[in-house]
Structures are given as C-alpha cells and as structure tokens.
Amino acid sequence: MAPRVEEPSALRIHLQPAATAMVWLGVERPLEAVAVPDVVLGPGEVLVALEFATICGSDVHTMLGHRQSPAPGVLGHEYVGRVVATGDGGARTIDGEALEPGARIVWSVMASCGECDRCTRGLTQKCRSLLKYGHERLTTRWELSGGFATHMHLRSGTGIVAVDETTPAAALAPVSCGTATAVAAMRAALRVVEVDSPAVLVSGAGLIGLTVAALARDRGCTVVVADPDDKRRDLVARFGAHAAIDPGVPGAAAETWAGLGLPGPDIVIEASGSRAAVSAALDAVEIGGAVVLVGSVFPTEPVALDPESLVRGLVTVRGVHNYTSADLAAALEFVEGSADRWPFAELVEATFPLERLGDGVALAATGGPIRVGIDLSTSCGAGTAPRGERRTREVKAAVTPR
Structure with missing residues (x-):
C-alpha cells in the first residue's frame, strides 16, 4: 500500500x-x-x-x-x-x-x-x-x-x-471479532434450518463457541458443546449449554444426544479449526441440517469429504469468515442486553x-x-x-x- x-x-x-x-x-x-x-x-x-x-x-x-x-x-x-x-x-x-x-x-x-x-x-x-x-x-x-x-x-x-x-470493556472488546462472527455463524445456519428450536452442536468452547451456545440457548435451542479441555467443558453450562462432551471419548456424543431425547444436531457450528473436529462435524449433522465452518482460519491438512452422504443427507456446508455491519450491531445488542x-x-x-x-x-x-x-x-x-x-x-x- x-x-x-x-x-x-x-x-x-x-x-x-x-x-x-x-x-x-x-x-x-x-x-x-x-x-x-x-x-x-x-x-x-x-x-x-x-x-x-x-x-x-x-x-x-x-x-x-x-x-x-x-x-x-x-x-x-x-x-x-x-x-x-x-x-x-x-x-x-x-x-x-x-x-x-x-x-x-x-x-x-x-x-x-x-x-x-x-x-x-x-x-x-x-x-x-x-x-x-x-x-x-x-x-x-x-x-x-x-x-x-x-x-x-x-x-x-x-x-x-x-x-x-x-x-x-472486557465484554465489549471481543464484540468486534469473536462475538460478531458467532452472530454471523448462527444467522447463516438459521437460513438453512428454518425451525423454531433446532438442536445445535458447537465444536470448540472458545469465545466464538461459548457465544454461539448463549445465542442458541436464548433462541430456545437444545445446545451441546464439544471440547477436549476439561476446564472449558466445565464452563459451557454458564453459557447455556445443556451438556458438554469430550470428543475424544468414543460414543459420548451419541449417548449425550440420546439422553436429551434427540437423534443428533440439526446445526453444527465448528469453531475450533481442528481438522478432526471438521470431519466430526460433517459426520454428526442430521438430515437436512447445516454445518457452518468458522474456526478454520489457519492452514491444516485437507479433510476427506464423502459427497454421497452430503447429497443423500441434504446437508448444507457453509463457511463464515468475519461478518457484516448488521452482525456487529446485533452482537453488541446481544452483549449489552444479556x-x-x-x-x-x-x-x-x-x-x-x-x-x-x-x-x-x-x-x-x-x-x-x-x-x-x-x-x-x-x-x-x-x-x-x-x-x-x-x-x-x-x-x-x-x-x-x-
């Protein structure tokens, strides 16, 4: 420049x-x-x-x-x-x-x-x-x-x-990045899954993931958050999650959704950027659901994709990077009001x-x-x-x- x-x-x-x-x-x-x-x-x-x-x-x-x-x-x-x-x-x-x-x-x-x-x-x-x-x-x-x-x-x-x-100020500063991006991710998912209270799986309990959990809970969704870190899993209930799972434990996800009386998530928002988590998100979503990838903002190895399963499952995969001014305004309103x-x-x-x-x-x-x-x-x-x-x-x- x-x-x-x-x-x-x-x-x-x-x-x-x-x-x-x-x-x-x-x-x-x-x-x-x-x-x-x-x-x-x-x-x-x-x-x-x-x-x-x-x-x-x-x-x-x-x-x-x-x-x-x-x-x-x-x-x-x-x-x-x-x-x-x-x-x-x-x-x-x-x-x-x-x-x-x-x-x-x-x-x-x-x-x-x-x-x-x-x-x-x-x-x-x-x-x-x-x-x-x-x-x-x-x-x-x-x-x-x-x-x-x-x-x-x-x-x-x-x-x-x-x-x-x-x-x-500590609540306001992240609005210009993580919070507004979480709002954009939820907006993208809800454009696809047009039901009142979808089941939402959030992958990654960082700032974006926790914000998505709170946004989804305010909307009346059933919310599950997956994170391998014990401390972060202990935190998710304070942001509205109904349950937290360790993605490294075999069968934990299926057991958790069954305990909630649901087959699985209608929406998966992947906020960690982990290659394994992206693959798990694609496998977890229910028929007609949406997978929103928001955490993949740094280079990783490619993820294998089974196009037949996406086609037969009517799955929408959407990438969200940053946000619009409308998302910023909505994020601020959410933080100030909550x-x-x-x-x-x-x-x-x-x-x-x-x-x-x-x-x-x-x-x-x-x-x-x-x-x-x-x-x-x-x-x-x-x-x-x-x-x-x-x-x-x-x-x-x-x-x-x-």
Whole structure:
C-alpha cells in the first residue's frame, strides 16, 4: 500500500504525549513501541483513544508464525474506545447517528468501500479494496492501524456502533471479532434450518463457541458443546449449554444426544479449526441440517469429504469468515442486553498494560484463558483530545493519561 497523500481537507491532530503503538516485527522478534505524535484524518475518518483490547487467537497464530501477516504491523482487532476527533464532514454510526468526541464505541474489524461488486452483494467483509485492522502492514500516515496501541485511526467505510457506559470493556472488546462472527455463524445456519428450536452442536468452547451456545440457548435451542479441555467443558453450562462432551471419548456424543431425547444436531457450528473436529462435524449433522465452518482460519491438512452422504443427507456446508455491519450491531445488542444471563466479561481471565503486551501474548499462547485483556486506559500516551480544526491551523491536543 502506498503512503497516503495529505489532502487539503485533511485534519491534522497533534497528540501530546504522542500515541504509542506496539509494532510486531515478525516471528520470534520482540515487539517494539513506536511513538506516533501526529494523525492526519481524511473525510469520514475517526481518531479513537482505546480503552481496552483483547488478544484473539489469530493474533497468537500470527505471532507464532502459524498464519501469514505482513510485518511490520500493529496487531489487535478486538477493542473498545472513545472518539477523539472526526475528519471532514464528520462520521456516523451504522445507525446513521453523528459521532461526537467522547462517544464510547466499538467498530468493525474492517473498512469496506461499499461500492464494489462484492459490497453491493452484501459481502462487505470481502470488499475488493478491504482494509483489516490489526492485519495490515505499517505505513506512513496510517501507523495506528491495530488495537495494540493507545489510539487507532479508523478509515472511512468502517462499521461503528455506539455503546453504553455500563457494559464492562472486557465484554465489549471481543464484540468486534469473536462475538460478531458467532452472530454471523448462527444467522447463516438459521437460513438453512428454518425451525423454531433446532438442536445445535458447537465444536470448540472458545469465545466464538461459548457465544454461539448463549445465542442458541436464548433462541430456545437444545445446545451441546464439544471440547477436549476439561476446564472449558466445565464452563459451557454458564453459557447455556445443556451438556458438554469430550470428543475424544468414543460414543459420548451419541449417548449425550440420546439422553436429551434427540437423534443428533440439526446445526453444527465448528469453531475450533481442528481438522478432526471438521470431519466430526460433517459426520454428526442430521438430515437436512447445516454445518457452518468458522474456526478454520489457519492452514491444516485437507479433510476427506464423502459427497454421497452430503447429497443423500441434504446437508448444507457453509463457511463464515468475519461478518457484516448488521452482525456487529446485533452482537453488541446481544452483549449489552444479556449481562445478567451470560458472564462474557469473566472470559477475560487476565489483564496486562500495553507495555506488557508480550507477556499477555505468551499467556494467551498457552491456550488456558479464553481471552487475555490489554488495559489501555492507563498506558503511556493514552487519553483523549479536543476536536481539532481543519488544515488552516495545526491542532495541538494536550492529552493527559486517564
């Protein structure tokens, strides 16, 4: 991507102290703190002071070299923050509300053009000119492109949703990735299985899987979650599952469904990415059912497919990757409205300051915590700034740590 050219209508923000971004330089290389004193906002763009971020599994996969991502770059794509300033013409939420400085927001993992053939088909997450926060190479004039920083620079075409002041940041940050993806997965499944209360098997009790379980239970579904980890199986009842099974125990699945008085699942949502789990999902689904693959976002060996069984079983297999703005809005509404039922904030089992991001990633890489948080409200350079003026005068925003 070429460096951005500063346009006459651009708004220059000067931050004092400078924003800080933790830059990933590549596999087995230390993170490096980079100061960003100036941000230039184009029309429709937004500068955000980050409040909290969480470490997604894909961040860990990238840092370990299990998936490719351009370096150097600022990782992190689960976040919540407050508006500092908006570019020329302002910016609006998904619902069309004008954004004002100080507004607490969650935003999409991506920015889309809204005009290409994919966007007009509703596939905005696969826009021809897609930009993904936390996944892009560091470039001049867009250094603050990921969530592991005190501030972020949101590009035009980003889905933004205002959030309330009472929902914990730990519950809100994952909305922009895992939670919204879970909503998209359920929506895809229910388009195929159009019954009131289908039986749902969730493969993988990570954040996506637990969110799917809670979504399905709220809809009145019978929910079973499969995960090989004892600790995670113990957790699933708190998110609505009727039962948990160890997929490594022969006959456990059949025994569990029989105990629930059902032959098996109408919907299987595979959220782990395990090759064995994908095969098991295809084998488990009932006639006329749907298998939604959402966890396979890193390379694995191919999975054997029996086309005859799919054809005779009238099975639909669907891949879901990321989500639309409508899914983001629905995910936020779900989390804000379910704090008394589902303990999403408790899934962040440890929190570190930005300066100790490396320690947080190391803990997340153990596979123990569902999520590890990064508290950005007290990090060096964190803060908010008053709205600036157009290029006729440089803005100097005195920022104090919160």
